[in-house]
Structures are given as C-alpha cells and as structure tokens.
Amino acid sequence: MKTLIGSLMVVGLAATFAPAASAAAPLLPPHRLSPADAAALKAEVAQARARTPQVFEQLAAIRASVPALDAHKRGLTAPVSPLLKRLNRDVTWAALEAIAISGPGVDGFAPSAARAYWLGLIEIVGMNRDERALPVLFALLDSPQLEANLVRPTAEAAGRIGTDAAVAGLLTRVAASAGAKQLAIWSGMGACRRLKTTEALAAALVNERDATRAKVFAKALADAGNAGAWRTDGAPFKTEEQPVKTTAAKALVEALTRFDGEAQQAAAEGLLIVDSPSTPSLLAEAKAKVPAGRQDRLEHMQAQFERNPARLR
C-alpha cells in the first residue's frame, strides 16, 4: 500500500504541490491555521507543558535521534511513532506544537529522516485519538505544501480520531481533491471506522474500474471493517460495527467477482480481515449471479471464510 500510494504521489503530485516549507520551520505554515484554532492550540500546548514538561523534552530527544534511526533503519522508514507511543499522552500536544506552532523542524535532516520525523508526529497524534487535533490535521491536508507522501498518514490520523467531525472533514476533503491526493485520502480514510466513510469507500470501490485504484479501496475497506480493531476502545462507535462490516463485506464481495490479480487478492484478504457475519450470504448471493467462470473463486472464498485464519474467538 505504502509503495502504491507513494508511487502515485510521485507521479501525480510533483507538478501540483507547491515547494515544501523551510526545513527549519514547522510542517504547517502558520497562516494555514485559523487564528481561533491557532489560539486554542497554543493554549492546549501551554497547559500540557505545565502538566508534563518532560514529554516535550522527550520529544526533543527523540527528534535528535531520528537521523541515526533513519541511517540504520531496515527498510525505508525509521520507526518514530513506536517510540512516541510509550510516552505520556500529552505527547500529542508536543507533536502538534512541533507540527503547527514552532520547533526546530527538520533542519539538517536527510529527506528520509525528515519524513520519518513528521510521519511519527502525525501518526502519534492519530493514535492518541484526541479530537482537538483535527484542525491541525485538516489544515495539513488543505495545505498545498504538505509533502505528497504525508497525505495518506495525515488522513489516516484524522480517521483514527474517528469522531463525527473527523468523518465530515475527511468526506469533504476527498470530494474536493483529485488524482493521487484524493486516492491517498481514500487510503487513509480506512482507519476511520465509521459508517459514512465506509459507505463512501464502498461506493468508490463499486464504481471503480481501475484495478490499481480498486486495490487501494479494498485495503481501506478491510481496515475500516477490521474485526480485531472493533474489539478495542479505538473503535468506540460500537453500534456502527455491524453496518460497517456489512457495507465493507458487500463491496469486497463485488470486487472479488469483478477483478483479477492483486485487486482480487486484496478483496479476498479483506473479507477475512473484516470477518463479517454477512459474508457467507453475500457470497452465496453473488455466486447465484455471476457467470460460471467466476463461481470457482467464490467457492474458494467460501471455503477460506469458513476456516478464516484471522477469526478471533
């Protein structure tokens, strides 16, 4: 997924986005946040600094270690958010301060280290699920200066917060964007385990003809309906669980019948990940409608679903 979106970003957005902000500056240019939101943010940061000053020092120390982590990473992305996750939840405010108010930025960082740092901050903001972070996240999404490869994580962070405001903001922005940026927002939206965003993703998948894009939607739907996630407090809107799963499963079954290759595989795995109780009947229904040549894949899916390796007790 990361590579698919990344590739699309590189191809589609190089000419679209304005040059990145100065390396020594916060990620979000100051004027991108409304005065009210900026004031509210500063107040929260001040309170957090008074409560847990050490977390601001800890973040500064983590920032200092990012170049070394980046130089020795195994893969393309240094792991910053796992380090932040063990800190006090006020790290959210330390992160938002660095993103949107002030801080040393990424001056002197290699591009990969810079991205790892901003990614880590954005990810921890999302993981801590504080709705008060939404103005910054949406300002980032609205900023032409946001690096293309940070769009998906930013949308994902907003999605993880998952409140009604998060839902509305994501839907507005996905409708207002196009091309690779839009696809990245769609991809991140999978982390928003809410019915409205899931319905939007499902509609997008059902209407999609391109297999590459369909794979993105299938993975996002799998995320939205992820059976394991729904067991945790991070998916608090429990009344929406079954509707979300059913909506996701329905679109995934449809994609399973229509696509081949990687998109088909994404749909199949998605059905296992969502593990919706509606899946057997959806598969049976689809089997009755599809041509004979496509039925074997549905039968195979039925067998797989029956012994679902991802099913939790």
Place this chain on the structure above:
Amino acid sequence: MRRSRVELHRPNVCRFGGAVLGCLMLIAGAGCGLAPVLDTPVVGQVTLQYPQPVADLRADVNRDGVVSLTDAADDADEETWSETHGAIFLANIDVDDMSRCTYSQAAGDDVLAACNDASDEAVNGADDVDDLAVLQVAPWPEANDSATATVTVTADAAASSVRLFKKTANWYELFRPETDQLTGAELRSGVELRLEGKDVIRDPAKWDGFATLTLTVKNEAGSAQDAVKLKVAPVIFFHHLTPAKTAFVTRVPAGGYGRAESTTFVTSLRSIMTGAQAAAPLVEIGTDDIWAQDFFENAYMSMPSSQGQHVMRVKVRSANVDNPRSTLKPLRPAGRFVFTSRGPGEAALQQYVRTEPYEEYSLNSTGNFETIPPFELDGVKYPLGRVLRGNIPSFHPDPSFLLMVESQKVQSPVYIDTSWLLVGHVDETISFIKVNSPRGWALLINDAHMAIQMLQDLVTAQKGDTQMFVGKNWPPVDPTDPLPFSGPAAIAVKDVLNDTEVISESTAAAAHVDAQLAIIKQATGLTDDEIIHVPFLHMPLDGASLAYQPGMVNGFYVNATTFIAPNPYGPVVDGKDIFANYVEQQLAARGVTVKWLDDWDLYHVNMGEVHCGTNAAREIPEARWWEAKQ
C-alpha cells in the same frame, strides 16, 4: 564422436623419375602419413594416400569428474545435454591470484565486480586450473604433419561467454577459436584443452549458458568433426538443511551507532554458538550496516569432480541502489564486503539496475531471499529446493536480479506477497528447519492470530495484568549515550489487547500470512502437520506492518539441532514466557533446541531481528544440481 567426411580428395600421385625413388617413398611414407602406392604400369608414378581425418573431442559427459578417452560414456550423446549427461564448466569468477583484483576503497562497484579470474586471458595459477573444465582432443596417431584442427564455439553468444586454453609443455596458453589451430603434431599426441565461463547466466535471451565446442580436423584427405555441448554451472542458493559453515555478523566499529549494543549482540551470539557446538566460525564484518543478512546472499557453483563436486562459493551482493546518481558507487556500501572477502574458490557476484524505484529498495535486500528446502511434488524433484522471495507485479525487486536468479533454473523461484510488510522481507514471517520426517523439513510461519488468542487466554484466566517486554526500554538506553526519553517498554497484556493499532494490524497480518502460506503449500505440497506456527503480534507503521514483539521466526538456524531466535520478552506465567515456551516445545518435539538471543536494543527497535542481523554460508549439499529438472 562423429567422424564425418566433409571432403574427399583423390590420392596424390607423385611422378618421379625412377622406381628406386618410388621404393624409398614407400619406406618413408610410413613415418609421414603417406603411403605411396605404386601405380603400375606407369614407371616413376607414386600415389600418396593421406589418412582420413579423425576428430574425437571428449569432455566429462558422464559427470564422473574424469575425461576418459576409453569410456564410451564420455563420448555418447556428447553433443546433447540433459539431467542425465552432459559436460559442465564453471563461470570462473573467483580470484585465485590474489595479486590481481585487489580491493580498493576508491574503486567503483562495477570495476570491482568486473575483475576476476575470467577477466584476463591467463590461467591464474594451479588453483585456477582446477576451476577450468577439461576437454581432451583424443590422439590421432596417424595425423600427418599438414593436418590441422580448429575448435569453434557456438552459438555466437557462447563464443563471447567462454574462453579456451590449450595445455602446453609448460603451462596453459590462450586458444582463440577464431584464429588458432592445432598442428599435426598436436593431433598425433592429443591435446588437453581447458574451458572457463566468463560469467554466470544473467539473461537467457542473451546467453543461455550453453556452449557447443566443435573440433574440425582437416587434412588433404578431407575433414572430420566432433562436437561437445557443455553448460555453465548455475548459481545455487543455500537452504537450511545443511549446517552453517561460516556465520557472519556485523560488528559496529568504535564510535558507530549502536556500538555497545552491537558488541553485546556479537558476544552473546558467539557464546550461544559455542555452547551449541556450532562448527561454523563467526566472522565479524566491520561496518555500520547492522543488517548482515541484507547486503549479500551466500551461494555456490559446482561441477563434477572425482571427489564429487568441485565447488566455487559465491557471495551475491544485494541489488540495493543507495545512490543512483553515483556512477562510481551506486550500491549499498556494506555490500562491497563481497569483494573484500573473495579469493581462491570465493567469488563475488553483482547484478542491479540503477533505475529501480526507491519505494522498492528494501525488496532488494537479501533478507527478502530465502530458499525452500528440497522436495518433490507431482513427480517433479527439486533436489536443491526453490528460491522464495517477496515479489508481486506492483511491488517487486530489481527485475534484472530477478531474471538472473530465474535464469539459473534449478531452483525456480516461488514468489509471495510481502508488500504489506514495512520492510517487505520473507524472513519476517517465514523460516525452515530440518526435521526427521518423510519431507525432511518443516516450515516455521508467523501466526499473529495465535498470539492474540494466547493473550486473550491470559485475560480469561484473570492474568490480564501480566506484563510483557519486562526489562526492555523504548528506545534502548545506550550506556555510552544515554537518551533522556527512554522509558520502559513493559505493558500489560490487557493493554496490548486494547491497542487498536496492534490488534488491527495483527488481525490483518493473519490474513496476509495465510495467503503467503497458500502459495507455499501449492508450490510444495506442504501439509498442515509440517507447519509450525510461531506466535507474535504486528503493529502498523507508515501504512504497513512490522513485528510488534521480537519476531521469533526471524532466527538463525545454525545447525540441525539449534535455532537461535530473538527473545520475545513475552508475558511470564508460572515462571515461563508463554511465547518462548510454546516455540521451545514445538521445536523440541522435532529435535531442535531454541537458543534465545536478546536482539531488542539494536535490531528489534530498528525493525529487524536475529536473522536480519546474521548471515551464513552453509555446507555444500550432496545433491547434484545437474540431476535436477532444468
């Protein structure tokens, strides 16, 4: 051997002035290949008859390591090649003369790769002689002085891919097929030739690895030909069923990142290997690149010898392009180790394209390169197993490297999807161990679902407050450079189960790994009782997945009875780490002892484990690659 007559001349008729001279010619003719025939009734006219050419070129067609001039098995069907017969030669890419191809830090990657025993036109010492395939032009005692012979190489691609030498009284000299000839004297005594490959097969469309050598013998009586088809040995990658012969690990130099942790890791690894009576020496690679598994893959090439196999070991450099704009050193710097460690019988191989997308960089690390051990399926034998790599159409390793590996044919790759993993390596979810079973091995595979269930069982048993990762820190505390933000990693089981990111990612991982397993099962016929599930959870980062706990499958299988695995630091119940205990029991039931190695501080926090930080060249399997389906 075929002795074909291309052209037949009339016997020469020598006209002399008298019969006396004719008698003298009759006597002399026996020594120079002429048999004058008195052509009566013409006085003084002598007819000379030249011997019909004989062409007999031999190679080790029956693969017993010897070229026999008397054994018909080295002659029959020599112009063909199959799993049952056919001569073999090596790509002579080691360095037997250590005064050549000396390593220079200043030298570019491609310059270093291009220098080896095959890059000059000489036989580089006695060791090099042994690396060259023997061919024998059988003696033709009747050859006349004016008889000549050529040795040509076909097809065109083969001609530029091999090099011939002729044995002389003192040594070996270059034999150029396009210009050089054998003399009548040489034909009478017979000639030893030696053949080297200049390279391995990289692209069968350019060269398929075969070379047909045709001996053409000519004299005044006509000509004769004999041809032998040979194949260059493929590069064979090690599976886990033979013990490590040499183990490798990075030792971070003084002042380098993680020096203290690296020292601790190496010391612990060495201690475990000693305790396990592992015969393999542990070679320390001095570099800041801690991922010893990732910058080279061990392999070998072999041809038949009288002792079984003549082996040339190969270190294959990973195709990680770190610096595509550099014309001198585009590749991952640590990979230059393949050049510093080459020598007699130790070759280095490099294959890459400069334009590989950055997003796919990690797939080229050789942690994304494993080998399924030997098996047979539906009547097809894979005596050396099959390569296993992460590779899907939309997310794939360097295509030229893929092609090179596929071109070896003997271990045709099996590809699975690793695109969902942040690092993208097969060794993050899969390993293999030797077991006493009809198949001879078992698959170790990650099971995140099992890990969730095991933790849920603890909660059900009112043990949800049990901590895991006890004693570990995020990030680790380096005694030489303490970081103020380091904090305990310990977390209660119930909190792990409530971590949305960990549980959602682990749920997804279970489905992704199951898809990997389906492909492996289809390719090998593996059954469920041959699979050992290894429980550990996943977490997300940047839209992809990595091990949340030290991934126990990502271990170093040093010999048949010892698997060195990363300590999972799982919840301890009744004095036992539930994850470690489970894996210990599973492997012990199959005769394998698990030795736990703490890799948290340097490897786990940087998204890798024990296997990622080690490497091994193994004992050469007994199976002969030439008997495998190709």
